[in-house]
Amino acid sequence: MSDYVLSGQSWQSGTVSWYFSGPSGYLTEIAEAFARWDSVLSLDFVQASSTAADIDLSFGYIDGAYNTLGVCNSVWSGNYYTGNTTITFDTSENWVWSPSAGSYVLSNGVTFYSVALHEIGHAVGLSHTTNPSTLMYPIASPTVLDLTSWDIYGARLIYGPETSVDDYAANTGTVGRVTVGGSATGTIETAGDNDWFRVNLTAGTTYTINLQGNASGHGTLADPYLTLYNSSGQAIASDDDSGTGYDSLLTFTPTASGSYYVGASAYSSGTGTYSVSVSGAGATVIRTDIAGVAGQCYRLYEAAFDRIPDRPGLSSNVNLMDHGLTLHQMSAAFVVSAEFVQLYGSNITNQQFVTALYQNVLARAPDANGLAGWLAALNNHIQDRADVLIGFSESIENHNTVDPTIIQGIVLDPSYLN
The missing domain is CATH 3.40.390.10 (Collagenase (Catalytic Domain))
Structure with missing residues (x-):
């Protein structure tokens, strides 16, 4: 489709x-x-x-x-x-x-x-x-x-397309925009083409500006060239090959807040597609994988601790899962965590454990049949507590409660991601 x-x-x-x-x-x-x-x-x-x-x-x-x-x-x-x-x-x-x-x-x-x-x-x-x-x-x-x-x-x-071949103007009137923590894409259509993107920067904050061409599948521009312009359109910094391969990477700390312009061009007479991104202190990453790692980790916090995740903790845990930690392993870490022990005690019984999850996810005491089923699974070692926590965190009820609050994205701190 x-x-x-x-x-x-x-x-x-x-x-x-x-x-x-x-x-x-x-x-x-x-x-x-x-x-x-x-x-x-x-x-x-x-x-x-x-x-x-x-x-x-x-x-x-x-x-x-x-x-x-x-x-x-x-x-x-x-x-x-x-x-x-x-x-x-x-x-x-x-x-x-x-x-x-x-x-x-x-x-x-x-x-x-x-x-x-x-x-x-x-x-x-x-x-x-x-x-x-x-x-x-x-x-x-x-x-x-x-x-x-x-x-x-x-x-x-x-x-039909615009008759002009240039997608972004090389002046302060450009319609190109890139946000801190975000990225934009474009094309150097002809030799000498230069695309500008407006970005708002804050004085005293250090930013990293990355212009990527053919590295890691970010485009087809073999040798990008990056230039940073001030609000008046005057060039104040530039870079050719400080990034991966022939990509461009620039670190900049403005002394004045306001609009700046990131210029994307090519070394010599190159053409091709590219991606430009800006990151800095205080920037965030928005994850939309609600059914994936970020959403699973978010729902664990709600089921285990009955709270919205703190951003550093969630970011760190999502990063661990991104790098191979399974949902079961993460769940197991939750049920032995210091916060879990502080909330429920160090010698919580299986019945107390299940009762707490019912309260966190369903906001009610367990029904007799439901409690009996979960206890049978735990007492007969069919499932461990990590399995049961996942059963609650990934339940239809928890999805229905949590997912509408994160459907437009989960905010993470990029300093905890790698």
Whole structure:
């Protein structure tokens, strides 16, 4: 199945106007979102001065906080939009400006910019996908913050590509963005091409900027060249081969907070694809493997300790499982941990053990049949306590309770990951 879905409608005209009547602080991000779509499609978006525009954007109540972030409604005649498209962002959401993200963000890391991109995607004729790695997936993700190749491919089937060959401008007006703790991809299409990405950095924090081409499958650009520019567009640092192989790696500590620009180019006349990433103190990693290692480890904390995991502990334990520790081994470590002993005692009986898990996961005392079954498994050595803890942590009930709280990502500390 293709990782894009077309709605069947499109704009007949090559120029589409838009107007935003919401808080002025969000206007820049909306303009950048339209510019991003404009940069990849043979479709021109122009800002209008009134709600008579083809696309009218505003804030309004939808269904309350932590639910639908935005809605796009369109009217069409035949296969073409009539110019009565509206995009509404829910006023109930608590958007907070994040200097490191360079965007308004929710507590789970989802950016307003990515939500705007998503809703504009509907406005150009894309429907929801079933692939969580695409921007048009119905659930917003803190790890998918820009258009993906599938989003672009689907929209280009409708309108065709932008006639210009350059995907990101080499100046401060670029639509390229990368967040601290995140990454972006691009292509050096021709010899001498230079792509810029805006990133917001904080004074006194040390950042590592990595530009990767052919190393470890990050692209096809054989010899990337990295340049860092200040807010005025002046080059302040550069690197050629300090990364893996011929990749570029730069460490930088700004003396002033604000916008900087990461320039991606090639040594000599090279061309190809690349990935650029920025990490720094205080950065986070968002894991979306809810059914995998990160989710399993998270649910163990809830079942064993009846609490939300602390970020350092969770990050360290996820790292151990990423490097081969099994779920059973991790569960066994939980039931003999200092925290477990402090909560339940050092000589807890099997019945006390099972009763505690019932309370943690189901918030009730065990029923007679359920208790008897678990005790039989333990007393007859059919299962050990690690098995039983997994039985509770991976139960349908625990999934139903925990998973909705982590569906948009699990935040980890990269300093504990390797």
